[in-house]
Amino acid sequence: MNSKYMELELKKVTSHLAKLVSKGSFLRGSPVIMKRVCGNPNCKCATKGKLHKSLYISKNKDGKRKMIYVPKDIEEEVKAKLKAYKKVKDLTEKISEINYKQLELKKKKGNV
Numbered sequence: 001m002n003s004k005y006m007e008l009e010l011k012k013v014t015s016h017l018a019k020l021v022s023k024g025s026f027l028r029g030s031p032v033i034m035k036r037v038c039g040n041p042n043c044k045c046a047t048k049g050k051l052h053k054s055l056y057i058s059k060n061k062d063g064k065r066k067m068i069y070v071p072k073d074i075e076e077e078v079k080a081k082l083k084a085y086k087k088v089k090d091l092t093e094k095i096s097e098i099n100y101k102q103l104e105l106k107k108k109k110g111n112v
């Protein structure tokens with residue numbers, strides 16, 4: 001990878017990241033599907049054992065794991081936000097790697 005290509009790649013990844021971040025719409029956590037009963041004794045979950053599936057977010061903070069329930073009607077929105085966070089993280093990592101490569105190039109050139 002030459003430095004010109006790296007510059008281009010860095011610009012591309014950075015602008016993608018900037019767009020994502022500027023939306024300010026992401027959640028850090030992992031989606032978890034959990035099965036539960038709803039409490040209605042006549043429901044299929046109680047009579048047939050067909051449990052309801054609900055989306056939860058598993059969130060780690062300060063070494064503690066928390067499960068956060070996500071209401072059905074906003075499941076898609078929440079999933080998109082979880083995905084966006086992961087993307088932000090991936091892109092940040094990518095930028096860091098490009099910077100490491102640039103550092104190596106500069107060292108080779110004797111600029112540092």
Ligand SMILES: [Zn+2]
Nearest residue numbers: 037038043045
């Ligand atoms: Zn039920």
